[in-house]
Amino acid sequence: MFPERFSNLPAYAFPRLRALLDVHEPGGEVRHMSIGEPKHAFPAWVTDVIVEHAAEFGRYPINEGTPELRAAIAGWLKRRYDADVDPDTQILALNGTREGLYNAGIALCPQGSTVLMPNPFYQVYMISAISAAAEPVFVPATDTTGHLPDFTTLPVDQLDRAALCYICSPANPQGVIADEAYWQALIELGEKHDFQILADECYSEVYRDTPPVGALQVAQAMGANAERVLTFHSLSKRSNLPGLRSGFVAGGPQSIARLKQLRAYAGAPIPMPLQRASERLWADEEHVVENRALYKAKYELADRIFGNVPGYMSPNAGMFLWLPVEDGEEATLKLWKETGVRVLPGSYLSRDTADGNPGQGFIRVALVAPYKDTETGLTLIRDCLFGQE
Structure with a gap:
């Protein structure tokens, strides 16, 4: 009755994330750092x-x-x-x-x-x-x-x-x-x-x-x-x-x-x-220049917080951190249960191959929130997953 061409697809990333996390209570105030939804103000x-x-x-x-x-x-x-x-x-x-x-x-x-x-x-x-x-x-x-x-x-x-x-x-x-x-x-x-x-x-x-x-x-x-x-x-x-x-x-x-x-x-x-x-x-272009400056400040913030983490990649562009961890799903669940910070396992953005899943050892962290909220969220991630500075 129904076509088979999509039958072998995994669930989309965010329903998968909800299934992973929402059966557990958050370990703190919920902070959404999983989706790249810009939170800076658009032009009035x-x-x-x-x-x-x-x-x-x-x-x-x-x-x-x-x-x-x-x-x-x-x-x-x-x-x-x-x-x-x-x-x-x-x-x-x-x-x-x-x-x-x-x-x-x-x-x-x-x-x-x-x-x-x-x-x-x-x-x-x-x-x-x-x-x-x-x-x-x-x-x-x-x-x-x-x-x-x-x-x-x-x-x-x-x-x-x-x-x-x-x-x-x-x-x-x-x-x-x-x-x-x-x-x-x-x-x-x-x-x-x-x-x-x-x-x-x-x-x-x-x-x-x-x-x-x-x-x-x-x-x-x-x-x-x-x-x-x-x-x-x-x-x-x-x-x-x-x-x-x-x-x-x-x-x-x-x-x-x-x-x-x-x-x-x-x-x-x-x-x-x-x-x-x-x-x-x-x-x-004026509003674009202002927006870019806000992201640049958060890049520098991320560098300060994660600069000593082995394998950390300082972002040159975009609105995400691609943070190396041992297992993306395990790290995501640990963060949620201990801090309330919500990130995305890297494997949810990748496909399994004969050589493994290239996103398995990463989490994606969105830098879209205002500066102070981003600073709090990144600090919680560092302290939870990588040890305090």
């Missing part, structure tokens, strides 16, 4: 823009995004990456990047292909591949590879069958950044084996010092096929607006046309007042 004027255009809730939204929104996005891509993108043919507004990352598999991936992705990874990559009747290929992103996947190590037959390659930079959960050389090598591999690169760059504006280089930026500088790279961005992390559900994908005209066609039948366009707010947000 966002509400004013939505109210100003509230009458447009009475209209069906423009599927591909208003001309003004697409122009604002194209302008941002030019300022941020010096990337030239036609707003009419190379940009599609999204109801959050997860929608686009999922639909890319449906719209662009032939059945029977392989879809390459890092391990650990954002789980929508795998579900997109399975939905497209493709084979997900999990490529370890561990300390031996600099916490970015080395796709060049894959067998030639898997590369030749590959249609899509998902890659996240700055990486979730590790926070490492793909540099220009990494992007060049991946794009060259895509050109050689004719697969498309889906660059999940939704954390690109949350970094310590140096702006991460972008996939589209490098592809254009190389003169790569315009269809080779699609980049996905969001206002959730950049502007502290996860509930706005506003992002975009930019790429080659043929790819965007196929995504637009699918979305016309099965998509959920952004409501018009929210598109109007998004227009303003992509045009404004």
Whole structure:
């Protein structure tokens, strides 16, 4: 009666976390550090823009995004990456990047292909591949590879069958950044084996010092096929607006046309007042600079608290710590029962392989709360799992 294609999937990360923890009483005040839901204030004027255009809730939204929104996005891509993108043919507004990352598999991936992705990874990559009747290929992103996947190590037959390659930079959960050389090598591999690169760059504006280089930026500088790279961005992390559900994908005209066609039948366009707010947000950098400074302060806080922990990785970008522990589930449960701090086992973001689960020896800790709350939570984690300073 029901399809079998999703029957062997594990429970999603957060239902698994609830099943692990909620049968036990917390050992202190509950502190949520498991989910990357930004808690910094978004610009106050966002509400004013939505109210100003509230009458447009009475209209069906423009599927591909208003001309003004697409122009604002194209302008941002030019300022941020010096990337030239036609707003009419190379940009599609999204109801959050997860929608686009999922639909890319449906719209662009032939059945029977392989879809390459890092391990650990954002789980929508795998579900997109399975939905497209493709084979997900999990490529370890561990300390031996600099916490970015080395796709060049894959067998030639898997590369030749590959249609899509998902890659996240700055990486979730590790926070490492793909540099220009990494992007060049991946794009060259895509050109050689004719697969498309889906660059999940939704954390690109949350970094310590140096702006991460972008996939589209490098592809254009190389003169790569315009269809080779699609980049996905969001206002959730950049502007502290996860509930706005506003992002975009930019790429080659043929790819965007196929995504637009699918979305016309099965998509959920952004409501018009929210598109109007998004227009303003992509045009404004002041609030982004302020937000980034708050995260930089918390990076430095984490360095102070965990600097003596063996294997600690100081974050250069993103909003997570990827902390080494003996066993992620055991550490998560111990933290909950003894302190009330709620984190996520690294294995919940990874898939088991013949060589084990690359997230098994980690926990992911979100740095999204205000500074003082973050300081308290990180101190509790250190004292509970690593011993007092």
